[in-house]
Amino acid sequence: MRNIKLVLAYDGNAYHGFQRQANAMTIQQLVEERLQKIFGHPLTINGSARTDAGVHAYYQVVNFFTQGTIPAERIPLAAKGILPDDIVVVAATEETAEFHARCSAKSKIYRYRLVNTRIANPFERNYAWHFPLPLDVSLMHEAAQAVVGTHDFSAFRATGGAPVSPVRTIMAAQCRSTDNSLIEFEFWGTGFLYHMVRNLVGTLVQVGQRRLTPAGFAAILKGLDRHAAGMTAPAQGLYLVDVKY
Amino acid sequence: MRNIKLVLAYDGNAYHGFQRQANAMTIQQLVEERLQKIFGHPLTINGSARTDAGVHAYYQVVNFFTQGTIPAERIPLAAKGILPDDIVVVAATEETAEFHARCSAKSKIYRYRLVNTRIANPFERNYAWHFPLPLDVSLMHEAAQAVVGTHDFSAFRATGGAPVSPVRTIMAAQCRSTDNSLIEFEFWGTGFLYHMVRNLVGTLVQVGQRRLTPAGFAAILKGLDRHAAGMTAPAQGLYLVDVKY
Structure with missing residues (x-):
């Protein structure tokens, strides 16, 4: 075979x-x-x-x-x-026979695309989250650094998920603006919980709006309480972009 | 009113x-x-x-x-x-009351997007023409310069269109590659015949494949014969990108 x-x-x-x-x-x-x-x-x-x-x-x-x-x-x-x-x-x-797409994977990278313009772009409606209010990209990037390392991500885990360990290791997290309107988040980690990236993005956006400080974001991570975190960002902005073996 | x-x-x-x-x-x-x-x-x-x-x-x-x-x-x-x-x-x-979107327009710009990779990009399937064979961008740009000026565009006009004058003025035409895989054509003109941009692109692609020289492309324009020109490029690559008044 x-x-x-x-x-x-x-x-x-x-x-x-x-x-x-x-x-x-x-x-x-x-x-x-x-x-x-x-x-x-x-x-x-x-x-x-x-x-x-x-x-x-x-x-x-x-x-x-x-x-x-x-x-x-x-x-x-x-x-x-x-x-x-x-x-x-x-x-x-x-x-070789030992290779298994999931079990052999050492790490994965997810990207989340957000279009930050007052008026929506019709070509992005299925490919990004349209967020019309101003966002501070450098503040979101700063806050995102709190997830780097090995943490219990219970605060960013979907309620009702399968009973697996909530501990994951994130090697890198970034938020960058590639032009005036497109903001991209990227997370490189050994694994991700159900809805974890979308919950992280939904909470980082509160930081971008200055409704939450980077220290407040770090405290939510430490608090392990899903209800303290922000909304689940919509699905259409999320992309699996790399799997490393 | x-x-x-x-x-x-x-x-x-x-x-x-x-x-x-x-x-x-x-x-x-x-x-x-x-x-x-x-x-x-x-x-x-x-x-x-x-x-x-x-x-x-x-x-x-x-x-x-x-x-x-x-x-x-x-x-x-x-x-x-x-x-x-x-x-x-x-x-x-x-x-003011005199403004009319069509009649007051002095010129328009159309863009045509082509993805030139062997394997298609699923995110571009409705937004560009996937053309899997190698194309010479500079040769297509050179050939496209033949359309600049005032010409009878009968060779690039859809058969069966309404009986209007086939003479149009093109101020600028270009073909550029913005990265290794995306090729963009742009035409700035006072007006365009039915299917004209898509017919120009379908014929320029023959130049890009070296099946037609830039001089041969210019001869097709001069020849006024629709049957001598190439295919009509697919609709999903075409964008109206500007209207000047």
Whole structure:
């Protein structure tokens, strides 16, 4: 059996997230069904991360086992013919049997895009959070540094998530403005809790509005209380942009 | 009666073009129906240009007459509440009675976006032409200079268009690559024939592939024969980006 690793890019708008669900179309189900046509047998893909409904990926990694003989380097173009154009196979390689997209992942990077203009940009409506009030980018960047390190992220965890450890390690966090209107947050970490990035962004925006100080943001992290943190930023601004092995 | 000028930005994907049609939803119809709610009476908007189905605008200008009393500067935010989020009123001003969005326009600028990568970008599928073969940007820029000046553009005119003069004046034409994968064409002219920009781009791409020389491109323009020119580039790459008065 060959172990194939794919890098996928997808626009998440039309899907109910990555992971298979009973009654809604997901990235996983669609990719599995279509790849079956190339490989000639049913297959199951392991994703490096779940992405929620409406969340995007520039770099989602999956792997699967197959007896199919198509050379890995030909998979991207073969997949182009059978996948809808909002899901693209960017790269394909053959890995050793031990490789697992989720379990082998050492770290991931998520990016969150926010358009900070009074009037919305119609081309960004599905690809960023439109936030019309002024935001202080350097203050948000300063506050974001509090998450670097190993912390209990209970304050930024979705209520009702599966019972896993709330401790995660973040290697880097930044907030930058690439032009006058686009603000990008980026978090590089070993793992992320359900809704963690969107909850961090929703709270950092309070700092950007000067409704919360960087010290107040750090205190919320330490306080472990989800109710003290801000809103969950909308899904359409979030992108999985890298997975490192 | 007040004469109101609006600058609209819209994502054209969901509409059958700008101009009203009997049996399909267009930008014009939707904007007229929704603005009626702000101004309290039926109204008709004049657009600076028709845009085809799937064509976008960063800067489409319309005007209309109203007895409504809302201050012009409050229209963008009032419109935000009643328009779908793929159509945005970017600016509104009150003009003298003589102003007409189409007839008063002195020139317009169209941009055409092309993504030149072997593997498609799923986020660009509705916003650019994905062209997977190598293209020589400087050769396309050189060829495009042939259209600058006043010419009979019959070679780049859609067959079956309305019987108007095929002579138009182009002040500037360029093809540039803003990064390794995105190629942008821009045409600044007093007016454009139906499908003219898309036909120019479809033919310039032949130059970029070295299937046609810049001199051959100039000869097609001089030849006035639509059949000698290339394909009509797909609608989703085209943007109306400026109208000058």
